[in-house]
Structures are given as structure tokens and as C-alpha cells.
Amino acid sequence: MDGIRWAVALNLTRLRGSRGLSLSRLAKLAGISKGTLSALEQGAGNPTIVTLWALADALGAPFGALVEGADTAVADASPGVHVRLLAQSFGPPRMESYLMTLAGGAVREAAGHGGRVDERAIVLQGRVRAGVLGDTHLLDAGDEWTFDGVQPHLYAALEGPATLLVMMRYAALGPGI
Known part of the structure; x- marks a missing residue:
């Protein structure tokens, strides 16, 4: 089993168990099939960012x-988008840093994340449009933008590939989270 599948299997099983959720209940809450969830807990399947966020x-x-403990990037449901967890701080506040790579023309649209999340994008290479839908900003290498990650948002690579550092700052999500 490769790194990401192993990490997701272990972490998903641990988190679901600690919350006392059945496979059926978690699948329903996440809007995915019970079979998909079962496969992920067994280290099978190919989880996308969309599925993992749900x-x-x-x-x-x-x-x-x-994805804690994984040493590989997670492919997105959108072609040409990969995300790798770089670092975590368990706070408070809890913070995470990711390296996002987008192929030229690739677009990552997110429905928004649960809870309270501030998302900061720093462009390391290339040119992107990023931010909350309806309030996106054109960013060049060296630029940064912070927005409400709970709202639907996007990252779009313009004029070639792009690399971003994405930092997320979470409000308290619950005991120990």
C-alpha cells in the first residue's frame, strides 16, 4: 500500500472510531458511498482531495x-492539481501548510470547508486567480491573499503552471482537534 493510502486508512479508521461513527453514518454525513469509505479504510481506492475534504x-x-504521515501528494478530482501536506501545528489555533501545484490551465474549485477556516495562498511560481467565488484576485509570484475558506473558492493557474503555499488556520473544531 502506498504512503497516502496507508495514512488515510489509519487516520480515517482512528478518527471514525474516536467519534463513535459507523461506516454507514460517516458515509452519509460525507455524501459518499459506504463502499468507497470501506475501501479507503482498507487502504484501497484512490482518494481525491474532494473526497478527503468531505x-x-x-x-x-x-x-x-x-493525510497525516503521508509522504506523497494527493491528486485532486481536477486534472493537473496536486496537494502535499508540509506541516501541522496543533495550536491553538490549529494550522496546516500545503504545497499546491497546478498544471497550466488547471482549476481547483472547493465547495468550502466546514467550521471556521482562514485560507492564505502565497504564490511561489506562476500566475493564479485565487479566492472566494465572486471575489477572486489575480496573483503573481510573491503575492499572497487570505480569504474565508468556508466559502466556495478556487485556485486557477494562468499562463502556465503554478506553485502555491497554502496555509490554513482553523478555529477550534472540537475536543483535541
């Missing part, structure tokens, strides 16, 4: 709690 939100946990 599970994290349903568990009341930060995204990093599901």
Missing part, C-alpha cells in the same frame, strides 16, 4: 488529520 468536514477534523 470526510474531514463530516468528522469535524482538519484535512491534515486524514
